[in-house]
Amino acid sequence: MWRSHGLRPSCLDRADSYRPGRPDHRRRHVGTAADPALLRTRTRSGIRTFPKAKQANDQIRHLGYQHRTTCHDGKGKLYRVRYDFWVAPDDKTIAVIGSGSVASMKVFGVTLYSRTADGRTLCTTNERGDQDISGVEDQETWHAMPLPKLVEKHRQRLARFVVEPFSAESPLVDYFDIRRRKAAALVARAYAYYLNDQQLAWRYTFKGAFMFYILAVIVRPTRRLLRTLKLTSD
Numbered sequence: 001m002w003r004s005h006g007l008r009p010s011c012l013d014r015a016d017s018y019r020p021g022r023p024d025h026r027r028r029h030v031g032t033a034a035d036p037a038l039l040r041t042r043t044r045s046g047i048r049t050f051p052k053a054k055q056a057n058d059q060i061r062h063l064g065y066q067h068r069t070t071c072h073d074g075k076g077k078l079y080r081v082r083y084d085f086w087v088a089p090d091d092k093t094i095a096v097i098g099s100g101s102v103a104s105m106k107v108f109g110v111t112l113y114s115r116t117a118d119g120r121t122l123c124t125t126n127e128r129g130d131q132d133i134s135g136v137e138d139q140e141t142w143h144a145m146p147l148p149k150l151v152e153k154h155r156q157r158l159a160r161f162v163v164e165p166f167s168a169e170s171p172l173v174d175y176f177d178i179r180r181r182k183a184a185a186l187v188a189r190a191y192a193y194y195l196n197d198q199q200l201a202w203r204y205t206f207k208g209a210f211m212f213y214i215l216a217v218i219v220r221p222t223r224r225l226l227r228t229l230k231l232t233s234d
Helices: 051-062 147-158 171-188 206-228
Strands: 040-043 046-049 066-072 079-087 094-102 105-116 121-125 137-141 192-194 202-204
Touching: 051 079, 051 094, 051 105, 051 147, 066 171, 079 171, 094 171, 105 147, 105 171, 121 147, 171 192, 171 202, 202 206
Parallel strands: 121 137
Antiparallel strands: 040 046, 066 079, 079 094, 094 105, 105 121, 192 202
């Protein structure tokens, strides 16, 4: 739930080279400014680092993914979350690595996106707080799964479909198109409402928050258990 409800596409597609351990001085913020140091978030008590996020970024780089840009959450001062966007060598998958804090609570998650020729959006994530109730994404959740295993799970899913690559020139334009379609579907189902006339941010309604809770706490964990026990392939 902490993910990019307020993330705006104002930091798209500048061919940036990611160098682990080096500060990000580009400061392309989305909404509220955040500390630019790589994989760090600044609080009143100082700077806290997130080793899991640094490790995930290192791992995705070693898998051949290219770092395209970095955004920061735009929902308000309590949200100090950084998003690193990576694109697979074949342009068929976008990986989003989120890390930071929400109201001083540490958050971290990896989500992989791909598009199929029949119009589906395949989403594989290890973050329970990023559950889709819009119907736009065909989502699988593997809570806390390490990035290499998560990438392999996503590859196994792709093998069952004809996959449509993202634009080689502007892959994140395609990504934010998915986000806009997701928001529109949530609003159409009365699961969410827009916070401004520009429709750049949205928030769950009570109905949407309830459906999110049911999906995140009951439905998806049950499906994951059945998959683990090999009782279903879904």
